[in-house]
Amino acid sequence: MRSPYNKSSRCERGNGRLSLASEARKETIMTLLNERGKVIAGELSTLFEVSTETIRRDLEELERESKLKKVYGGAVKFKPEAEPPLLEREAVHVEAKRTIGQLAAGLVEDNDVIIVDEGSTALQIVHCLEGKQNLTILTNSVPVLMLIIEFQKRGTFDGKLVFIGGEVSAKHLRVSGPIAEKVLEDFYVNKSFVSVDGVSLKYGITSYDYEKAVFTRQMVRNSETAIVVADFSKIDKRTVAKITDLPEIQQIVSDREPPPEWKAALKKMAVTWIYPEYTSASETE
Incomplete structure (x- = not known):
């Protein structure tokens, strides 16, 4: 049976089939996907x-670049994710x-003197700060x-609290x-x-929201030590708005160790x- 994908006209043909290097092959896959909305791995193989x-490797690479979404047997067009409301985010990956x-x-x-960013993961840090002495927390x-404020009422927070004013998002409570x-400039x-x-x-740290990304970028620049907090679901993922490149970050705190193929690059960038x-010996492995 004739393949439904033989419409492509920009590729050289050999014996009626296409012979392409990886990048050109992926470009053609995207062309076919945009035309049809779905591609089948077996048909692409033929x-x-x-x-x-x-x-499968081509599709995985394209998925990491947020160009498509893999499904059983092939792939479909990528639909950008929207940032869930804070209450929804608080209910997932709780233990992590x-x-x-x-x-x-x-x-x-x-x-x-610290800044605690918005978000369900950053909020968990504050639960563990009771008993620290003479902190100044900006948020x-x-x-x-x-x-x-609740800690202050209980007498378990010793320090200053500075709320950074601005436009409030009711959906994300930030x-x-x-x-x-x-x-924040001051x-x-x-x-x-x-x-x-x-x-x-490759893409550094990213956010769903452009205004949030710009604010967080300034937060990183105004810090002696910038520490990213990210659970396993955020790793090897890119969203729409760039915050900054990884070398601008000093530490990443996660519930899992980094992917093995990342370790040499992280060491080169001096990102812990x-x-x-984790132990200090982990960095030399």
Whole structure:
């Protein structure tokens, strides 16, 4: 049976089939996908005269670049994800976020000046800060603000609290935008705990929201130590708005160790990855 994909006219043909290098093959896959909305791995294997394993690798690479979504037997067009509301985010990967919160809180020392970003993972850090002495905490998160106020009422928070003003998002319970950026310009901190939606060696750290990304980028720049907090679902993922490149980050706190193929690159960039089994010896492995 004739393949339904033989319409492509930009490719050289050999014996009625296509013979392409990897990048050109992926470009043609995207052309076919845009025309038809779906591609089948077996048919692509026949079309390009390569193994189905090669096609799966092509599709995986295109998926990592957010160009398509793999499904059983092939792939469909990529539909950009939308950032879920905060209440929905708080209900997923709960144990992973608690683990990250404990690890990140362990990096906070008495007398530190820190920024705690908005987000369900960053919020977990604050639960572990009771008992720290003489902290100054800046935040753009309404839940972080309310939790620290509760600690103040109980007498378990010793320090100062600064809420960064600006445009409030009721959906995400956070502040961002030009006013918030202007307020942040006047502060320099020891450590910032940064929430992200994606962490990628190639694309850096990213967010779903452009205004949030711009605010967080400034947070990183105004910190002696910028610390990303990200559970396993954010790793090797790219979203729409770039915050900054990985070399601008000093530490990443996660619930799992980094992918093995990342370790050499992280070491070269001087980015420390902290996870539950982390020790200083881990970086030399």
